[in-house]
Amino acid sequence: MRTTLFGYTIKNGKAYIDKEKAARVQKLFDGYISGMALRTAALEAGIDTFHGSAGRMLKNQKYMGTEYYPVIIDEETFQKAQLEREHRAVKLGRVHKATENLPILAPTKFSFRSQEIMFDDPFKQAEYAYSMIESEWF
Structure with missing residues (x-):
């Protein structure tokens, strides 16, 4: 079951703006853009939530409006955030660049020496069979 986004209320299956909570969402965005930490901006806005939840609110594009949700945050404010x-x-070193995809060098052809010993235990036989693998590279 999904929950209603903070700042909205649902009536008869339609989303409406909750003016009091929507003002808090706008204050969260404004506080963060002005330099406050996520949790501090949330608390100043009257939203008692965790750092991660406040961060998800800032990333949620639905606040710019969808077919279902009316607009609370204009696109310019959202982009600034x-x-x-x-x-x-970047400043905190939390951006990790993707590393170059190097080819994986793995054996692609295998050959077996003949099995000269037979065990009654299937696990020992399998271990022995695997020890007989000779690999060739490419």
Whole structure:
């Protein structure tokens, strides 16, 4: 079951803006853009939540409006918050660049020596069979 986004209320299957909570969402965005930490901005806005939850609120594009949710945050404010998040992540060294995909060098052809010993225990036989594998590279 999904929950209703903070700042909205649902009536008869339709989302409406809860003016009091929507003002808090706007204050969260404004506080974060002005330089406050996530949790501090949330608390100042009257939203008692964790750092991660406040961060998810800032990333939620539904606040810019969808077919279902009306607009609470304009696109310019939303983009400023995203730029600020990116700026802070870079400043704190929390942006990890993707490493170059190097080819995986693994044997692609195998050959077996003949099995000269037979065990009654299937696990010992399998262990012996695997020890007989000779691999060739490419």
